[in-house]
Amino acid sequence: MKVLQLGPYPxxxxxxxxxxxxLRRFLRKQGIPCAVINITRHRKPEGDEVYYPRxxxxxxxxxxxxxxxxxxxxxxxxxxxxxxxxxxVCSLVPGTRSVVTFHSGGYPSTLEGQQARPKSFAGFxxxxxxxxxxxxxxxxxxxxxLGVPAERRHLIYPHALVEDQTAPSFPEPLHxxxxxxxxxxxxxGLLESEYQLNLQVDVLESVRRAFPRSGLIMIGSxxxxxxxxxxxxxxxxxxxxLLTGDVPHPITMEAxxxxxxMLRTTLYDGDAVSVREALYVGTPVIATDNRMRPAxxxxxxxxxxxxxxxxxxxxxxxxxxxxxxAAPDESNLRAVLDLYRELLGGNRGSNH
Numbered sequence: 001m002k003v004l005q006l007g008p009y010p011x012x013x014x015x016x017x018x019x020x021x022x023l024r025r026f027l028r029k030q031g032i033p034c035a036v037i038n039i040t041r042h043r044k045p046e047g048d049e050v051y052y053p054r055x056x057x058x059x060x061x062x063x064x065x066x067x068x069x070x071x072x073x074x075x076x077x078x079x080x081x082x083x084x085x086x087x088x089v090c091s092l093v094p095g096t097r098s099v100v101t102f103h104s105g106g107y108p109s110t111l112e113g114q115q116a117r118p119k120s121f122a123g124f125x126x127x128x129x130x131x132x133x134x135x136x137x138x139x140x141x142x143x144x145x146l147g148v149p150a151e152r153r154h155l156i157y158p159h160a161l162v163e164d165q166t167a168p169s170f171p172e173p174l175h176x177x178x179x180x181x182x183x184x185x186x187x188x189g190l191l192e193s194e195y196q197l198n199l200q201v202d203v204l205e206s207v208r209r210a211f212p213r214s215g216l217i218m219i220g221s222x223x224x225x226x227x228x229x230x231x232x233x234x235x236x237x238x239x240x241x242l243l244t245g246d247v248p249h250p251i252t253m254e255a256x257x258x259x260x261x262m263l264r265t266t267l268y269d270g271d272a273v274s275v276r277e278a279l280y281v282g283t284p285v286i287a288t289d290n291r292m293r294p295a296x297x298x299x300x301x302x303x304x305x306x307x308x309x310x311x312x313x314x315x316x317x318x319x320x321x322x323x324x325x326a327a328p329d330e331s332n333l334r335a336v337l338d339l340y341r342e343l344l345g346g347n348r349g350s351n352h
Contacts, residue, residue, distance in 0.1 A: 013221075267302065288302050
């Protein structure tokens with residue numbers, strides 16, 4: 001078996017990227033070759049079977065040149081016509097099985113998602129695919145509204161809790177920030193408008209009145225990075241907010257572990273991988289209620305600075321619980337591998 005994944009490859013680091021990378025590592029650990037084609041505007045030097053085509057023609061050339069049995073496309077955010085066309089191309093590649101994971105947990109509740117119908121272009125394309133993976137029940141319902149047969153719809157959650165490695169040392173300026181601040185709030189994700197990051201910056205003023213040594217670490221990158229830096233610099237407490245940019249995943253996990261609260265404010269969101277990771281290492285999570293959070297998360301209403309500040313202050317007033325020491329869990333990654341094996345052992349769908 002050989003696998004080719006298409007999707008956003010870090011940096012930047014987000015939930016889709018984390019799932020793609022975790023799946024690749026898992027497959028390679030099983031001795032299964034897995035290459036990646038990055039489909040975002042972000043570029044790095046090619047190497048280790050990670051490819052960065054400059055345009056659609058370059059992507060098509062790679063699809064035709066590389067050798068693989070499974071073609072797995074990862075889609076996050078809005079289901080744009082460009083991404084649907086790419087999924088259609090994936091369904092046309094001869095001699096392969098086509099899989100799409102749709103990661104955008106909030107998309108089914110959008111106007112576009114609610115209007116999805118079998119006769120739409122997305123419905124036509126998705127029914128051509130050999131398998132569709134949804135990361136929550138709402139996405140599974142969305143697939144059903146598109147007319148995707150039940151046997152091709154697979155609910156597989158995106159998080160994987162891998163075995164702990166040796167804790168890395170913090171580089172600067174993370175090391176100094178943790179030395180100077182206690183308690184520390186942290187958020188991890190893309191710097192995009194749907195995550196309401198200004199809300200986190202604003203409430204730190206109230207939090208610091210209750211906890212004068214508190215600080216906020218924001219890990220990630222995105223289109224709002226410059227604007228967010230300007231917003232932070234405009235605050236009298238700017239020195240107590242650290243915007244790190246992208247950070248390697250082991251260091252990110254150690255920063256989450258050492259922090260006292262993780263924040264996940266969103267306009268719409270799915271089952272965020274970073275939320276699961278925080279709970280795994282014992283860090284309390286405060287998140288916008290999206291009706292699909294894990295039970296241990298403290299929920300707040302959307303866009304409510306007052307309730308966010310209240311939740312943070314009340315959570316910090318309690319001792320941080322000990323790390324639960326949960327066992328590593330790669331069952332979701334294994335479920336994807338089992339799906340691959342099932343596809344390669346069966347007949348290709350009748351729509352091809």
